[in-house]
Amino acid sequence: xxxxxxxxxxxxxxxxxxxxxxxxxxxxxxxxxxxxxxxxxxxxxxxxxxxxxxxxxxxxxxxxxxxxxxxxxxxxxxxxxxxxxxxxxxxxxxxxxxxxxxxxxxxxxxxxxxxxxxxxxxxxxxxxxxxxxxxxxxxxxxxxxxxxxxxxxxxxxxxxxxxxxxxxxxxxxxxxxxxxxxxxxxxxxxxxxxxxxxxxxxxxxxxxxxxxxxxxxxxxxxxxxxxxxxxxxxxxxxxxxxxxxxxxxxxxxxxxxxxxxxxxxxxxxxxxxxxxxxxxxxxxxxxxxxxxxxxx
Amino acid sequence: xxxxxxxxxxxxxxxxxxxxxxxxxxxxxxxxxxxxxxxxxxxxxxxxxxxxxxxxxxxxxxxxxxxxxxxxxxxxxxxxxxxxxxxxxxxxxxxxxxxxxxxxxxxxxxxxxxxxxxxxxxxxxxxxxxxxxxxxxxxxxxxxxxxxxxxxxxxxxxxxxxxxxxxxxxxxxxxxxxxxxxxxxxxxxxxxxxxxxxxxxxxxxxxxxxxxxxxxxxxxxxxxxxxxxxxxxxxxxxxxxxxxxxxxxxxxxxxxxxxxxxxxxxxxxxxxxxxxxxxxxxxxxxxxxxxxxx
Numbered sequence: 001x002x003x004x005x006x007x008x009x010x011x012x013x014x015x016x017x018x019x020x021x022x023x024x025x026x027x028x029x030x031x032x033x034x035x036x037x038x039x040x041x042x043x044x045x046x047x048x049x050x051x052x053x054x055x056x057x058x059x060x061x062x063x064x065x066x067x068x069x070x071x072x073x074x075x076x077x078x079x080x081x082x083x084x085x086x087x088x089x090x091x092x093x094x095x096x097x098x099x100x101x102x103x104x105x106x107x108x109x110x111x112x113x114x115x116x117x118x119x120x121x122x123x124x125x126x127x128x129x130x131x132x133x134x135x136x137x138x139x140x141x142x143x144x145x146x147x148x149x150x151x152x153x154x155x156x157x158x159x160x161x162x163x164x165x166x167x168x169x170x171x172x173x174x175x176x177x178x179x180x181x182x183x184x185x186x187x188x189x190x191x192x193x194x195x196x197x198x199x200x201x202x203x204x205x206x207x208x209x210x211x212x213x214x215x216x217x218x219x220x221x222x223x224x225x226x227x228x229x230x231x232x233x234x235x236x237x238x239x240x241x242x243x244x245x246x247x248x249x250x251x252x253x254x255x256x257x258x259x260x261x262x263x264x265x266x267x268x269x270x271x272x273x274x275x276x277x278x279x280x281x282x283x284x285x286x287x288x289x290x291x292x293x294x295x296x
Numbered sequence: 297x298x299x300x301x302x303x304x305x306x307x308x309x310x311x312x313x314x315x316x317x318x319x320x321x322x323x324x325x326x327x328x329x330x331x332x333x334x335x336x337x338x339x340x341x342x343x344x345x346x347x348x349x350x351x352x353x354x355x356x357x358x359x360x361x362x363x364x365x366x367x368x369x370x371x372x373x374x375x376x377x378x379x380x381x382x383x384x385x386x387x388x389x390x391x392x393x394x395x396x397x398x399x400x401x402x403x404x405x406x407x408x409x410x411x412x413x414x415x416x417x418x419x420x421x422x423x424x425x426x427x428x429x430x431x432x433x434x435x436x437x438x439x440x441x442x443x444x445x446x447x448x449x450x451x452x453x454x455x456x457x458x459x460x461x462x463x464x465x466x467x468x469x470x471x472x473x474x475x476x477x478x479x480x481x482x483x484x485x486x487x488x489x490x491x492x493x494x495x496x497x498x499x500x501x502x503x504x505x506x507x508x509x510x511x512x513x514x515x516x517x518x519x520x521x522x523x524x525x526x527x528x529x530x531x532x533x534x535x536x537x538x539x540x541x542x543x544x545x546x547x548x549x550x551x552x553x554x555x556x557x558x559x560x561x562x563x564x565x566x567x568x569x570x571x572x573x574x575x576x577x578x579x580x581x582x583x584x585x586x587x588x589x590x
Binding site for chain 1: 323326327330331333334337338340341343344347355356359360361402405406408409410412413414415421424425427428430431432433434435436437438439440441442443458459461462463465466469494498519522523524525526529530540541542544545548554555558559561562565566569570572573
């Protein structure tokens, strides 16, 4: 038998660090990896949640691609991406630049901070509570919005208005996030750039376009990515405000899968919806990261 | 869930100190426009608060914009008692607090191995954690529901604590690994020469030095977990276990809720969230920008 080599001192070298990954590794396996694989497997079965699932191959997916409600729910997702990612990013850029570059310099940083805090406040609410606030304000019989403007609109109950109303609520909820991130990003920008542009006689819009936007590009990507993912996942406001209705006027994939899981007990079908949603989100994430990498 | 997955300082210093630019009338127009927008953003908060303190008769007599005729707290008291709101606050606090602490501990352990230990294949580990954090909870919900029933954990706070600890730690690992990747190695080498093992070095050196970053993570984990809705809605069905957002969200639109009680319930949901914002703002303003944004 060969002599046992002396063990290297435990504190030196690089060995042994992987031990620190074990607790998370096990939990991650139990809470994320295994459930996700189970979800994918279930999507190939017909199952009511009790008894043995019946293997039906791709039948759920075939049904899914022919299901009008499924396609509508993704169209609504696109609308919510506009409301939660596109509009807040564009408006947020203008607001952040105006606060940082204009208000901060002409009225003092405290004014700018106070305005920023006002824009950000909706973001601190649990999204379900934000839904309750607006559910109350938009109530058809006693809601504050109708009372104040003397209207009789059923904002959330009329299929013509429901989606637009939800979109407006989401803009309100989301706007503060890009403002805060962009203003933090603007701290990095060398003030000399602005001064040079100002001396050259560049207008505020030109400076905004050529300096602000190009300098905080990384923040713009992060905001667009995180907000797009949040829009794809949106559930709480739909549950609280409309339950996907009226009809399927505000149906989104996450609520559609919830409905199939827990109300219609079509677990296999619900799993297929959730799997497609997960795939889309992962693909969107990778696309964004690729574009960002190529850009920088 | 909010989109706020980027940890940043919400109230860092604004504007550079420069002599004020020449004054023009246009600047007041800009300021007015921005103030009007701020009023619109704050309007729901104001109006919910106003009407939470009105009696139903007072509400139907005046406009939602009018001040309460007299301070009426019965709506708030009734709602509080009906949902046992104190219990809900405690549940939310217990769940969010446990998740925050446990997720920070796990993030530190992982980031120690990945950022400082630089174990082989660390990039892949990070990608897996990040994908795990990005996955929609819908794609985990039913199996988790099924498994927790099998394990006898369904409708317990523990199930929700376990799940969110993993989800938050997955994100925390990603953030903290890049922070610890820049940890000065000389300090650790000096400690090793003094005979401190890895375990001691972690708790005696790395953790104390990274404390500002860790406290920011702790706060964010707490708030994110407090705000969660989807999984707590599925897992916490009994009244004794529900969290604040679930209790308020489920009661919304119920027939027994009149106008003022509805606004009282909204107010009770708003108050803790705004309180956290005000309490934690100071910690977050210390210029700590941990982050995804380089």
